[in-house]
Amino acid sequence: MTLTTERPPASPSRPRWWRRPWVAPLAVVSAVFVAYSLPPYLSLDPAQSRVPAPDFFPPHFAVLSLHVVFGSIAMITCCLQIWPWFRGRYPRAHRMIGRVYVFGGCLPSGLLAVVVSVTTPFFGPVTAASGVVLASVWVGCTLAGWRMARQRRFVDHRRWMVRSFALTMSIVTNRLWGVVFFIALSPQLDTTFHGDETLLASTVAALSAWLGWVLPLLVAEWWLERGDAAKRRARARATR
Template structure:
């Protein structure tokens, strides 16, 4: 948990500060033409996303789940309703008008819809006391919460793969961004499924 929490803290320390001033000029994402509210949707996504990524770190902490189940449930509600769901809706909205082209925009929308669907499925499962299914859906929701962070981490690899094939700088940035987004989504989905499949099944009496 400690290394993961440290990585998340570094990511937030780098990503969030430019938006604390609410100055559109400091935005790292250019506003697409014809959508003047883009910046405010982006700020909302970052705000809700910050709540989601901090909340999900607490949710996957085994000690907190075992020792403080009430806190786990309360943080879970915050994660779902003040974090993942609104952040995913905002991400789908700004992804649909992405200034980085239709491919990146489509990937953003797909990741947002997966995040939204996994989170809602996990919430419904726990409301119906289907604990095993709740765990599975929430692990997938956790994976999508980490999508942006993973995409940033994979960007250097994407640049190294694309650089020998692309000479134009703007095309290089776009191609590397597209590749890192694809690698992020696929790797997270595959790793989360691998994690679920590798866990040994406990006997029914233990469950």
């Protein structure tokens, strides 16, 4: 679907908002995740942090808190940004919320994520590397999408923002993979991990960190290519 700054009213052939069954579940998941994740970092109490703070970096809690706040803004705003009905019905709001998503959500949260990743040694270097790569790709995709919109290349804008959306929501899949790997690997604590709980925790964190964003990004690429293939087949049939 090509994004434009102004759209005609929805036609009868265009799916109505209630025919997008993924919109409401996505909004609920985002709201629940933010409601669970955000309060400890709004308390201004470092003792409530869910990430161990290193002694060598005193601003860790402040940086982490800002990362979570900006990331929460990105999660909430992206739910409206990818909703086709809202995007088509309210193009001006789409542009305004898009700026909030980019400059009040993804960019500051992504840059702060780099700092958090390199200053949180508890989960190990593999997890830290994943955080740095994820943040860099997230910021890169988001900036590319914003640049395409500025150039009115709305097809490319949509493609980059689908990737940005997948990376924004990867924090949820990261947590899901963490639960899966913890359940799967905990029985091996006394064998594979020789009773070392720290090694088990770092392994679970590393696996969930990489799979948490790589798989959603691959799914996004598959979805985009699938859509392009369908359009090519439609054009081929039209020229017969």
